Every structure is written in structure tokens, then in C-alpha cells.
Amino acid sequence: MFRDTMQCLLLAAVVLGGTGCATAPKPAPESAEVARQANDPWEGYNRGMYAFNTKVDKYIARPIGVAYDTVVPEVVQHRVTSFFSNLQEPRTMANQLFQGRPVGAARTLGRFVVNTTAGVGGMFDPASKLSLVKTEEDLGQTLAVWGWEDSRFFVAPLQGPRTVRDFLGGFGDKPLNPTGYIDDSGASMAVTLLNLGSMRSAALPMDKLRAEAPDEYAMVRDRWLASRKHQIAQRQ
Template identity: 45%
Template sequence: MRPLIPLSALTLALALCGGAHAQTAPEAAPQTAAAQDAAALPPQDPNAAPTAAEQDFDALYGSQEYNPVADPTLPPGVESTAVYDPWEKYNRRMHKFNNGVDRAVAKPLAKAYVKAVPRPMRLGVSNFFNNLGQPVSALNALLQGKPKQAAQSLGRFLLNSTLGIGGIFDPADDAKIPNKSEDFGQTLGVWGWKRSRYLELPLFGPRTVRDTFGLIGDAPLSPIRQIENDKIRIFTQGLQLVDVRAQLLPLDSLRDGATDEYALFRDGWSQRRNYQIFGDSRREKDQDRDLPDYLREEEDNPSVPADAMPIMPTDPNFDIN
């Protein structure tokens, strides 16, 4: 009777193994089928045409490699290059100084000017200074090889200086004569000085080395700087600075909400400046129709003009009081 016990145990063990195999067999079957399907797939051809799904992905996210310099939010035809700012440490200190002067002097004066002077009168002041800059703009347009634009600037100057009563009114705008501003910094850019170090000047704000030379080149041609009476010249220069700052008041909200105010000013100014210099080729190709307004408008973002560069009083008895 004893041999029956091992035989019974062996039978029970075989039964348990068979049940376990029956339970695991269905789980192994899908793995075998998946392996067979993968082996049955044809090899991928790197030169094959993209599938519909791949085309949809490229349409949404682009098929080119990531470029950390390019701005994907800009429309086609607008180049966004990193600002060349090797003097950033100095520029940030100068930006802080300029901001202090602006908040303590320029901004309060501009706000008081806007509050005290009616808008039609302020518009007349802006027109007057804009008209004074037309001869310099015409000369630079001619130097850049734009005779048509030079003629338009001279036409604006003559029409506004006569029918516009010294430029206070702008009949040239009613005559549909374009108002485009050109300076010697832009001329140097057109001549080939395309990339230049970013530089923040005391009181004059954002510039580049190229535009600093441009500022020096335009200054002797400024009509305001030809005024011999020191008091009248200084008053006119001061009024022009207040007028420029008043036009920039709407942009203060952007500055107040900026995480890095210096980077905002530097990048925004550089992008607009590049468009001012190289934008004509884009306009000829009709590539600026989708550009932001702040890039296309010629007058909404003025900068401190060359007219404001101080000169020594010519009168030895000059007293500002």
C-alpha cells in the first residue's frame, strides 16, 4: 500500500503543473503575435514620402530643427537675431541711470505737459518738429540711393512749411505724401554696417555703436542747432524732448509690467531698428503686411533726436536765468 502514496503525489503535481500552464498560455500568446507582426512590417525607407500624420505634425510644430535665436511668433519674412550686447554689464548700469532721470524729471514733465496743453496744440508741436527733420531725412534717403523718397521728404517740408504755417499743420498728409524718417545711422546700415554692438547712451537711451556715429553725423545738420540765440535754442531743444517723452507715455505700462525691463527695451528697440534699416526690401516683397503695428508705424515710437545734443552757448554773457 505504501507505493500508492508517492504515485498519488506525483499525479497531483502533474495536475497542478498542467493547470498553471493552461493559465499562463493565453498571456504568452499575444506576445508571440506582436512579435510576429513586428517582424512582418517592411523596413522603413528614410527617403520615403511623409505620411499624412507626419505632415499634420509638421504643419503644427514645424519640421525644421529648433533654433534658439529665431522667434517663432514672428510672421514670415521677419528676421529675429540675437542682440549683440557684449557690454551688457555697463549698459544695464546706464539703463538704470537713465531710468532714474526719466522717473525724476522727464516723465513728470511729460505728464504735466499732456495735462496742461490741449491735444491739438500738442499735435501741432509734434508736426513742427517732425517737419524740421525732413531736410536731414531727405539727405539720408539720397545717400541711401532712394531719390524718390528724398523728393517726397523735400516735398513734405516745402508744403508743410508754407501751407502748414511752419509745419504746425500737416497738409502733406492730406496730400498722401509718405512720411518716412531716415537718419545717418540707417544710412551706415544700408552701406554695409549691418551688425553693431548695442550701447545705451547717457540720456539718449538705446543705440548701437553704428547709430552713435550716425547721431554725430546728423547733429551738425540739425536746423535747431543752427539757432544762434542760446535761450531760444535751449528752450526749443527742451520742448522737443518733452514732446518725444509725451509720445512715449502709452508705453509705460509695458515697462512697469516687465520682468526684465532692460531686456525688453533692448530687444524691442533693436527689432524695430533693424526693421527701419532693412525693412524696405521686405516692403518691396510685400512681407510686412502681417507685422505688428509697432514695427510698421513710423511715428509712434520716437527716440531722442540728434537735435537734442547739447552745444556750448555762443554768447559769453549767457545766463540761463
Template identity: 40%
Template sequence: MLNDFRLRVTPSLKRATSLPLALTFAAALGGCASTAVTTEPQPEDPWEGFNRKVFAFNDVLDRYALRPVAQGYHTITPDPVEDSVGNFFSNLGEVRTVLNSLLQGKGENASRATSRLLINTTAGVGGLFDVATRMDIQQQEEDFGQTLAAWGWTDSRYLVLPLLGPSTLRDTTGLPANMAAYPLTYVDDDATRIPLRVLQLIDGRAGFLDQEDLIQGDRYRFLRDAYLQSRAFKINDGELGDDPFASDNFEFDDADFSDENAAD
């Protein structure tokens, strides 16, 4: 049942979810029990023609540039090092989660994210090690797109951005605030900031190389539906809705099991 569904977020998936490229379907795999690829036009994607052209551009860029680099990085980098790199960038994102949790009135999650930031920055050696998760202080990311949804902008049109990949009008509106809330933005030294950004991009792309085989059918629609379901899952804080089969409050009487009903 959906309510019983749980997915263990591996370090590779954790890295992938921080990368907003055209192939970032891995985020959805961490938030949805299943993803149905539909063939009918979707009302949330009225600009599908434009979006497909941008998607094709991003896909070519990924196929001939980013993906080969990510494969090389994944091949030569030991898994513990890859995990530490992903942990470092994820730890920086806790600042954004704290701010957005406060804006949404989620004091408990703001406290949890603050604890994660302090623990991983200190005991985790600058965020290289996710000590907080080992202490069962789980991560629940929040961004400004989710904050806008919490403030009432629940439905938004799907939009594919050049280089950045899948988004919505709501999430795109939140991008400047997301950048402003990310500590790496304030590193003045280009010789430090640019290599870190490149490393973040490559490491994030490498994080879902193993998940690409899960794409089925129309790549554009698969990734679109996966992204939209992932965002809905995060906005609703993981709520999948009521599962009638998960309830124990069924009431039956003898008539339900009569031969007459069985014949029906």
C-alpha cells in the same frame, strides 16, 4: 500674418520716435508686429553689464525728473497743440531724411521728403500742421545710422548712452552727422534754441506716456529688443521678410489629403 500687419502712427507715437531716451520703445511699436523679450544672453549686447548701469541711471533721471514734467505738460496742453508741437519738430527732421535718402540712393524718398518739407512749411504754417500726410505723402524717416547700414555696417553692438538712451555703435557714430543735419542746431540765439530743445525733449517724452503699460518682464531687455527690432525694421525699409502663409502659390495633389497622410 506679418506681411499684412499695419499700424497707424498716431501723433503721440510720431513725437515719441524723435526722442532718443532710455524709454524710447515707442519707436519699436511703430515698426514691429511683435516684440519677444528673451532671457538668453544676446550676442548683439556683449556689454550688457555696463549698459544696465547706464540704463539704471537714465531710468532714475526719467522717473524723478523728466516723466513728471512730461505728465504735467500732457495734462495742461490741449491735444491739438501737442500735435502741432510734434509736427513742427518732425518737419525739421525732413531735412535729415532728404540728405540721407540721397546718400543711400533713394531718390524717390528724397523727393517725397522734400515735398513734405515744402508743403508742411508753407501750407502747414511752419510745420505746425502735417498737411502732407493728409495728401497721402507718407513719411519715411532716414538718418545717418541707417545710411551707414546701407553702406555695409549692417550688424552693430548694442550700446546705452547716458541721457540719450538706446543706441548701437553704428547709430552712435552717426549722431554727430544727425545733429549737423538738423536745422535747430544752427539757431545761434541761445534764448531761442535752448527753450526749443527743452520743449522738444518734454513733448517727445509725453508722446509715449500712454504706451508705458506695454512694457513686460525685464524692462531693460524689453526696451533693448524693441529698439533693435525697430532699427532693423527701419534699415530694411519695413521689410519683414517672406511670409510663407501669405503666398497663394501652394500646390497640392490628392496624396496630400489621403487617409495615410492624415494618420501621420
């Protein structure tokens, strides 16, 4: 239980956090109308959770990301990013099948096999040279393809921006993450720390943009929703 709690904390607010305030951001005067347009009827709760996640990020995730970026050479960072990206291929393949896209699933399986073997555990990407193009799918996208297109924005505790659909979909995707089957607690924690360092380091350039935003919460929400909508539209 302690290990699971620590892993959850270490993975907190990778996209959200960093430079936020200690209290919930104050909404702009037009916030209620913007929230309706963004399907954010729980804005009060979401702002409070955003502030909490930002605190966790400030004291845990961001320092790890800064240390990772400082200590780990850039070429090694690329290899680590590729390694964790390769571990997402089983999730993508399963969701392509759920979406009725067997050709895409076969291509993803090919990518995973080639990169796991010839790519040394996914640290390199020879599959792309074979025209096995990478895509990313998850259960949230699958549920959208099945008809759940519009879903309320929801800031998940220790996770960050989601919709209700994507939050619930995450539980279905969890068994498809190979790192969840590591039995050794030390190895599991090391992988979690490495993954967090890689993700939070990649998000560091966003810190200044968030800090300078007139309404940081609204900026993160709107950008995330727009990006998510684009992902789903591409797949449909």
C-alpha cells in the same frame, strides 16, 4: 557750456526711463544667451547706464512730460508733434541722397517745402494730401544700407538705446537739425523743453509696460532692436 549740458540732460532717456529701479536691473538666468542673440556683449555696462538714464528720466524728463500732457491741450500737442516731425525732413532728405534714392529725396524736399509754407511751419500736413508720403531716414540707417548691418547694442549716456552704428551716425545727423542753429539761448532752451515735453508725453503709455516687465532692460533692448531692424529692412 552750461546751456549745452542742460539741454543734454533735458533730452535724456526719453524712451528708456520713467519707472525703472534705482539700481541696475538684475539679469534673468538666460540673460547671457539672450544677450548674445541680441548682440549685447556689453550687457553689464549697458544695464548700469540704463539704470543711470532711468534716474535722470525719473527726476527730469518724466515730470516734464507729465506736466506737458496735463497742461497742453491734445489738439496743440498734435501740432507740436507735427512741427518737430517736419524739422526732421532735411535729415531724411540728405540720407535718402546718401542711399542713392534721389526720387525719395525729391519727395521729402517737396514735403518739407509744402508743410513749412502751406502747413504753417510744419504744424499741419497738407503734403500728405498731395501723396507726398512721409518717411524717416538717418545716418545709422544709411550705414546699414552701405553694409554695416550688424552692430552691438549700446546704451548711450543721457540718450538711451542705440547700437554703436546708430550712436556714431547721430554725430553725422546733428548738423542737419535746424534747432541746433538757434543762437538765442532762451529760445533754444524753450524749444528743447517743448520738444522734450512732446516726446516724453508720447512715451508715457510705455511706463506701465516697463514697470511690469520681469526684466525691464531686456524688454526695452529687444523691442528697440526689433523696431530698428524693421526700419532698416524697409529701407533696403
